[in-house]
Amino acid sequence: MSIFKISVAAALSVATVSTPVLAQSAAPLSLAGSVERVGASMSGAGNLDFEDQAVLGLGLLAIMTAIIVLSSGGGDNDFANSP
Numbered sequence: 001m002s003i004f005k006i007s008v009a010a011a012l013s014v015a016t017v018s019t020p021v022l023a024q025s026a027a028p029l030s031l032a033g034s035v036e037r038v039g040a041s042m043s044g045a046g047n048l049d050f051e052d053q054a055v056l057g058l059g060l061l062a063i064m065t066a067i068i069v070l071s072s073g074g075g076d077n078d079f080a081n082s083p
Contacts, residue, residue, distance in 0.1 A: 048056075
């Protein structure tokens, strides 16, 4: 290996190791502690309408059709003929 490749590998390894350490030390300087977390409204989140069910069903049907079409080949080339 050339000295250039070794120095690039060393620089990348130092950068990879030091990134979490530098991010952890900068945490008290950020504004993350003063921001209050607010959750989104979850009313009606688990209900599927008819349109949602139809799209889901058509998507599954399309996936199954694609699998069947792609897996069913000509059938003639499944086994090799030996001379």
